[in-house]
Amino acid sequence: xxxxxxxxxxxxxxxxxxxxxxxxxxxxxxxxxxxxxxxxxxxxxxxxxxxxxxxxxxxxxxxxxxxxxxxxxxxxxxxxxxxxxxxxxxxxxxxxxxxxxxxxxxxxxxxxxxxxxxxxxxxxxxxxxxxxxxxxxxxxxxxxxxxxxxxxxxxxxxxxxxxxxxxxxxxxxxxxxxxxxxxxxxxxxxxxxxxxxxxxxxxxxxxxxxxxxxxxxxxxxxxxxxxxxxxxxxxxxxxxxxxxxxxxxxxxxxxxxxxxxxxxxxxxxxxxxxxxxxxxxxxxxxxxxxxxxxxxxxxxxxxxxxxxxxxxxxxxxxxxxxxxxxxxxxxxxxxxxxxxxxxxxxxxxxxxxxxxxxxxxxxxxxxxxxxxxxxxxxxxxxxxxxxxxxxxxxxxxxxxxxxxxxxxxxxxxxxxxxxxxxxxxxxxxxxxxxxxxxxxxxxxxxxxxxxxxxxxxxxxxxxxxxxxxxxxxxxxxxxxxxxxxxxxxxxxxxxxxxxxxxxxxxxxxxxxxxxxxxxxxxxxxxxxxxxxxxxxxxxxxxxxxxxxxxxxxxxxxxxxxxxxxxxxxxxxxxxxxxxxxxxxxxxxxxxxxxxxxxxxxxxxxxxxxxxxxxxx
Numbered sequence: 249x250x251x252x253x254x255x256x257x258x259x260x261x262x263x264x265x266x267x268x269x270x271x272x273x274x275x276x277x278x279x280x281x282x283x284x285x286x287x288x289x290x291x292x293x294x295x296x297x298x299x300x301x302x303x304x305x306x307x308x309x310x311x312x313x314x315x316x317x318x319x320x321x322x323x324x325x326x327x328x329x330x331x332x333x334x335x336x337x338x339x340x341x342x343x344x345x346x347x348x349x350x351x352x353x354x355x356x357x358x359x360x361x362x363x364x365x366x367x368x369x370x371x372x373x374x375x376x377x378x379x380x381x382x383x384x385x386x387x388x389x390x391x392x393x394x395x396x397x398x399x400x401x402x403x404x405x406x407x408x409x410x411x412x413x414x415x416x417x418x419x420x421x422x423x424x425x426x427x428x429x430x431x432x433x434x435x436x437x438x439x440x441x442x443x444x445x446x447x448x449x450x451x452x453x454x455x456x457x458x459x460x461x462x463x464x465x466x467x468x469x470x471x472x473x474x475x476x477x478x479x480x481x482x483x484x485x486x487x488x489x490x491x492x493x494x495x496x497x498x499x500x501x502x503x504x505x506x507x508x509x510x511x512x513x514x515x516x517x518x519x520x521x522x523x524x525x526x527x528x529x530x531x532x533x534x535x536x537x538x539x540x541x542x543x544x545x546x547x548x549x550x551x552x553x554x555x556x557x558x559x560x561x562x563x564x565x566x567x568x569x570x571x572x573x574x575x576x577x578x579x580x581x582x583x584x585x586x587x588x589x590x591x592x593x594x595x596x597x598x599x600x601x602x603x604x605x606x607x608x609x610x611x612x613x614x615x616x617x618x619x620x621x622x623x624x625x626x627x628x629x630x631x632x633x634x635x636x637x638x639x640x641x642x643x644x645x646x647x648x649x650x651x652x653x654x655x656x657x658x659x660x661x662x663x664x665x666x667x668x669x670x671x672x673x674x675x676x677x678x679x680x681x682x683x684x685x686x687x688x689x690x691x692x693x694x695x696x697x698x699x700x701x702x703x704x705x706x707x708x709x710x711x712x713x714x715x716x717x718x719x720x721x722x723x724x725x726x727x728x729x730x731x732x733x734x735x736x737x738x739x740x741x742x743x744x745x746x747x748x749x750x751x752x753x754x755x756x757x758x759x760x761x762x763x764x765x766x767x768x769x770x771x772x773x774x775x776x777x778x779x780x781x782x783x784x785x786x787x788x789x790x791x792x793x794x795x796x797x798x799x800x801x802x803x804x805x806x807x808x809x810x811x812x813x814x815x816x817x818x819x820x821x822x823x824x825x826x827x828x829x830x831x832x833x834x835x836x837x838x839x840x841x842x843x844x845x846x847x848x849x850x851x852x853x854x855x856x857x858x859x860x861x862x863x864x
Contacts, residue, residue, distance in 0.1 A: 251402075
């Protein structure tokens with residue numbers, strides 16, 4: 249693909265803006281760890297929420313969605329849409345509690361909720377585990393995807409570096425990475441947040457434009473639907489948002505989504521499995537944005553905005569382009585870095601073939617923005633664990649804030665260099681991805697209940713992690729060979745077995761070990777005020793009497809309303825885009841009613857509950 253001077257000027261302007269933001273916030277970000285990792289806890293809800301959305305829009309995300317709809321139609325997205333229920337749980341049950349905890353990282357939570365050596369071991373282990381293997385594989389994964397994108401789109405010539413030929417795409421990605429490291433290491437979270445906002449606007453604009461050009465290329469929406477009906481055998485199989493169909497025999501699942509797998513996705517996985525960006529009970533970089541919010545209300549609104557944008561608004565431009573690629577490239581794409589008949593890569597080929605100047609330059613800037621927003625967050629997030637939860641906690645507890653900021657910058661550079669090594673060897677360690685995530689595949693329930701049941705202790709979490717890892721790895725080796733490749737029933741059985749066994753294990757360990765000391769439980773309760781029957785003994789002893797959970801019954805109705813609102817918005821937008829006006833408007837009216845229900849509760853609640861969020 250040839251880029252004109254105008255295209256390159258757009259790309260250059262984007263890079264200059266990113267660097268300029270980093271330079272602007274360098275002094276402020278270097279004042280303290282609080283400024284460097286949490287922006288001084290002074291972030292508005294819309295900035296924090298936009299950053300959450302931008303971070304989860306990686307360079308490979310549109311490609312993954314394209315692969316899903318190519319194989320399974322629109323309903324293939326239920327493989328990730330199901331996580332909304334966990335996201336809404338974070339909005340109405342955990343966002344306020346995270347903000348009240350007044351911690352710098354979610355890993356630090358271990359030593360305000362638990363005590364002694366088990367708590368310290370849990371904190372240190374999770375800090376290193378998340379910052380190095382998990383974080384580096386995510387960085388390597390998105391970097392590998394960006395190299396693939398640039399290989400297809402630009403086809404740059406090799407460059408001689410120290411006597412070795414280096415692919416031009418690797419050099420180009422390296423430039424993106426170095427610029428990201430520069431503003432992330434220099435200014436910390438302030439630069440990450442504001443560049444995320446700019447990057448989100450660029451990314452969304454680019455993918456919307458590509459969706460419009462893709463529909464034009466196939467002859468319009470009617471021809472798209474007709475072609476998809478022929479390809480999939482029916483309009484429902486291609487365009488239905490539901491992964492099941494109604495027949496004379498009742499509810500039937502499509503072949504790719506057996507009812508058992510659907511049951512597990514909708515009723516188990518979203519609360520039982522830990523996944524980056526969709527942690528049960530919140531956590532990771534979503535929690536980091538909540539910590540940075542000015543008030544509890546800002547934290548809640550940021551998380552609500554994220555879930556609405558992430559699940560309801562953002563997917564449709566990807567989906568529409570993905571559907572168009574089925575007709576434009578029915579056999580997929582062949583390239584040097586593609587798998588055979590690569591349908592995911594068809595998304596990149598579409599923008600190469602369809603977009604004119606200046607939209608080509610805008611799309612290249614959009615892919616760079618998608619890549620850099622994820623990298624910037626991962627670097628800052630990983631460095632926060634290495635410095636706050638390992639270096640400062642275990643190696644050097646008495647240094648100055650300036651010293652810790654300097655170490656944070658070096659930690660960011662270390663993660664950059666380490667991720668380059670991981671990217672180079674990613675082809676040999678991709679299999680480790682599932683094993684690393686297996687460590688958290690059955691820990692979701694304990695991560696939720698630690699907030700609402702005083703009896704959970706450090707050994708509960710430790711045993712849950714160990715049991716989940718051992719059981720899931722064993723189940724994968726014993727169960728998966730009994731099913732055909734890509735059969736989701738195998739994944740469903742692995743999940744059910746892992747959750748059942750690990751839950752029995754951690755419950756048994758919980759009751760076999762001593763609870764946390766009263767002073768620790770009471771200090772945590774005063775700091776966070778989680779309320780509910782699970783804390784009744786502690787709350788009465790601390791002088792608060794019996795308290796309900798924050799929001800009481802309204803929290804449950806808001807959770808249901810949030811799920812209804814987002815799914816109705818998602819389905820309503822889809823209906824309108826596909827030309828079904830009346831059903832689309834009905835769905836959007838339902839969404840509006842659900843959002844109105846949520847809004848009335850926000851008007852009645854204080855921005856921050858007095859007396860909480862301060863270490864006892």
